[in-house]
Amino acid sequence: MPRPTVFIAALLLLCGNASGADHPCAIPPSPGELTRIGDLIYRNECNRQPQCLVDWNPGEDFPSLGIGHFIWYPEGVEPRFTESFPLLVQHLNQQRVTLPRWLDQLNPLTAPWPDRATFLQQRDSKPVLALQAFLARHTDAQTAFLLQRLQQALPDLMQQVPSAERPGLQRKLTQLCDSWLGWYSLIDYVNFKGEGLNPSEAYAGKGWGLKQVLIRMNGGNAHSAHERFADAAAAVLTQRARLSGRSIEQEVWLPGWLKRIDSYRGPPADTTSR
Numbered sequence: 001m002p003r004p005t006v007f008i009a010a011l012l013l014l015c016g017n018a019s020g021a022d023h024p025c026a027i028p029p030s031p032g033e034l035t036r037i038g039d040l041i042y043r044n045e046c047n048r049q050p051q052c053l054v055d056w057n058p059g060e061d062f063p064s065l066g067i068g069h070f071i072w073y074p075e076g077v078e079p080r081f082t083e084s085f086p087l088l089v090q091h092l093n094q095q096r097v098t099l100p101r102w103l104d105q106l107n108p109l110t111a112p113w114p115d116r117a118t119f120l121q122q123r124d125s126k127p128v129l130a131l132q133a134f135l136a137r138h139t140d141a142q143t144a145f146l147l148q149r150l151q152q153a154l155p156d157l158m159q160q161v162p163s164a165e166r167p168g169l170q171r172k173l174t175q176l177c178d179s180w181l182g183w184y185s186l187i188d189y190v191n192f193k194g195e196g197l198n199p200s201e202a203y204a205g206k207g208w209g210l211k212q213v214l215i216r217m218n219g220g221n222a223h224s225a226h227e228r229f230a231d232a233a234a235a236v237l238t239q240r241a242r243l244s245g246r247s248i249e250q251e252v253w254l255p256g257w258l259k260r261i262d263s264y265r266g267p268p269a270d271t272t273s274r
Helices: 006-019 031-046 083-092 115-124 124-137 139-160 163-176 181-192 212-217 222-244 247-265
Strands: none
Touching: 031 124, 031 139, 031 181, 031 247, 083 139, 083 247, 124 163, 139 163, 139 181, 163 181, 163 212, 163 247, 181 212, 181 222, 181 247, 222 247
């Protein structure tokens, strides 16, 4: 993964200024920490394999793209989960990143493959390979987008929590943002399972996003914040798998989710320190 760039440093400054000084997590991680966080997310989603940057998982009705496996719906598919790839494209345009021509000209901006079978037939085509190479070159921009997504979500998240619970939630966020590992936990989880603000992202009325994890997270000192966050995330995702009633979630997806959550407790052994 590339080293931090001037692009990341400038965007970090913008994110910090936009968040407001009195907001939890207003001061972003350093460029070096953000690069480390992005590398971990790339590892989580793709095991750092470029061919995984444009993919379509079995059991899903949409492709996933980039280091964050951003969701991109084909035309006509009901968007059950928050779609994030068009938001990434918008972000890249705002940063004046030159897109692959076919993607830039796509209108409407929906996934061009109607189903997984069609995607698999075309995954070695020139447009797919060009998009894969583009995403591999711009991992820094994708990581900055993930940070921006988290910081933009926090004000709405705080507003959705009853006023009596906000001080406790703010303490948890402040503790998490006191270390790069806490930042990693927050950024990765929002990318991984969402903000928890979309009512449709729930089974039996129980959501599984960042809001639900923070509410479930126990209190304690700053030193243990990332471990308490991991405990809460594991409980929330176990509940999701149970309530889904789908064997693929309970038997296939949940073990992988819990392994990913364990990385919040400490960096994997193969992570390069930067």
